[in-house]
Amino acid sequence: xxxxxxxxxxxxxxxxxxxxxxxxxxxxxxxxxxxxxxxxxxxxxxxxxxxxxxxxxxxxxxxxxxxxxxxxxxxxxxxxxxxxxxxxxxxxxxxxxxxxxxxxxxxxxxxxxxxxxxxxxxxxxxxxxxxxxxxxxxxxxxxxxxxxxxxxxxxxxxxxxxxxxxxxxxxxxxxx
Amino acid sequence: xxxxxxxxxxxxxxxxxxxxxxxxxxxxxxxxxxxxxxxxxxxxxxxxxxxxxxxxxxxxxxxxxxxxxxxxxxxxxxxxxxxxxxxxxxxxxxxxxxxxxxxxxxxxxxxxxxxxxxxxxxxxxxxxxxxxxxxxxxxxxxxxxxxxxxxxxxxxxxxxxxxxxxxxxxxxxxxxxx
Numbered sequence: 001x002x003x004x005x006x007x008x009x010x011x012x013x014x015x016x017x018x019x020x021x022x023x024x025x026x027x028x029x030x031x032x033x034x035x036x037x038x039x040x041x042x043x044x045x046x047x048x049x050x051x052x053x054x055x056x057x058x059x060x061x062x063x064x065x066x067x068x069x070x071x072x073x074x075x076x077x078x079x080x081x082x083x084x085x086x087x088x089x090x091x092x093x094x095x096x097x098x099x100x101x102x103x104x105x106x107x108x109x110x111x112x113x114x115x116x117x118x119x120x121x122x123x124x125x126x127x128x129x130x131x132x133x134x135x136x137x138x139x140x141x142x143x144x145x146x147x148x149x150x151x152x153x154x155x156x157x158x159x160x161x162x163x164x165x166x167x168x169x170x171x172x173x174x175x176x
Numbered sequence: 177x178x179x180x181x182x183x184x185x186x187x188x189x190x191x192x193x194x195x196x197x198x199x200x201x202x203x204x205x206x207x208x209x210x211x212x213x214x215x216x217x218x219x220x221x222x223x224x225x226x227x228x229x230x231x232x233x234x235x236x237x238x239x240x241x242x243x244x245x246x247x248x249x250x251x252x253x254x255x256x257x258x259x260x261x262x263x264x265x266x267x268x269x270x271x272x273x274x275x276x277x278x279x280x281x282x283x284x285x286x287x288x289x290x291x292x293x294x295x296x297x298x299x300x301x302x303x304x305x306x307x308x309x310x311x312x313x314x315x316x317x318x319x320x321x322x323x324x325x326x327x328x329x330x331x332x333x334x335x336x337x338x339x340x341x342x343x344x345x346x347x348x349x350x351x352x353x354x
Contacts, residue, residue, distance in 0.1 A: 062332060062333075063195075063333060065195075065196065065327075065335040066249045067245045067248075067311075067315075067319070067324075068246065068248055068249075068322070068324075069318060069319055069322040069324065070315060070318075070319075074315070075326065076313075077311075077335065079335070082309070082328075082329055083309050084309055084311060084312055084326075084327050084329075084335075085312060086312045086314060086315055109315060111314075112312055112313045112314040112316065113312035113313070113314075116311065122203065142240040166314070169314065169315075170314070173314075173315060173317075173318045174318075
């Protein structure tokens with residue numbers, strides 16, 4: 001450890017005190033930066049992200065059973081431990097095409113049994129919350145994305161706004 | 177002290193299709209018979225396009241089999257078809273005027289019975305209530321209004337839907353032809 005340097009000039013001492021205070025504040029700020037955990041998924045040929053906390057489980061290899069009287073982006077039910085889970089196909093919502101897959105993200109929801117059909121899970125990344133580039137300051141009801149993240153340079157991945165997807169489902173079902 | 181959970185079960189009619197089945201509360205129909213002398217009629221309502229003779233009366237038929245295979249996208253593997261009989265008096269009080277109005281349009285038809293064409297792969301079976309799951313909460317109400325209450329899974333590859341016969345019939349009746 002190096003020995004402390006002597007400062008004799010009062011002005012310099014005051015400046016140093018000021019600087020040391022502001023350095024310590026910056027350190028405190030750095031400590032309180034929240035890290036968000038995102039799950040990067042692939043749906044068809046596109047990458048999307050969602051908050052990892054929204055996902056309970058990833059399951060695969062089980063069939064979807066068609067259920068009538070629902071919007072086309074509801075592909076049906078899957079059997080998770082004997083209970084039916086509603087499967088949402090975002091490809092139908094975004095591109096009007098069915099996704100051919102049997103991999104599902106079971107969403108962590110206490111008041112519903114929902115799953116999202118995906119192609120696969122790519123990785124889980126931790127990023128400071130400031131790394132989320134919001135699309136706009138206020139999110140419209142029809143925005144299916146909160147914003148985007150760039151875990152790797154030159155790659156922008158849209159973060160899904162699941163709440164608005166579910167709001168759309170609720171609105172569409174009210175007209176069924 | 178140990179408690180034992182009470183087990184409830186009910187008689188259901190189980191209709192079997194490829195990878196799918198449907199179960200209907202036994203109390204929703206009065207009996208069944210074989211289909212004979214079925215005649216096509218002109219009807220503005222889909223699936224209500226034939227009649228047959230039962231006990232000397234002409235009974236209007238609802239083609240439940242065609243509705244299920246088309247609506248739920250399943251395949252009938254049965255070789256022949258049967259007929260369920262529903263008494264119009266067994267319909268709920270709020271639904272009786274609708275069924276009476278349908279049958280009343282044609283006085284030659286039985287006002288007492290409505291026939292339902294079903295697959296021959298049908299059996300009465302007891303199902304434990306705790307084996308049945310309601311549909312997921314987010315879509316439960318709209319499905320309930322269409323007569324779909326819940327389901328159970330039979331292995332990994334088959335689902336069996338719990339449907340309400342009366343609501344199913346009434347929903348089709350409310351549909352406009354086209």
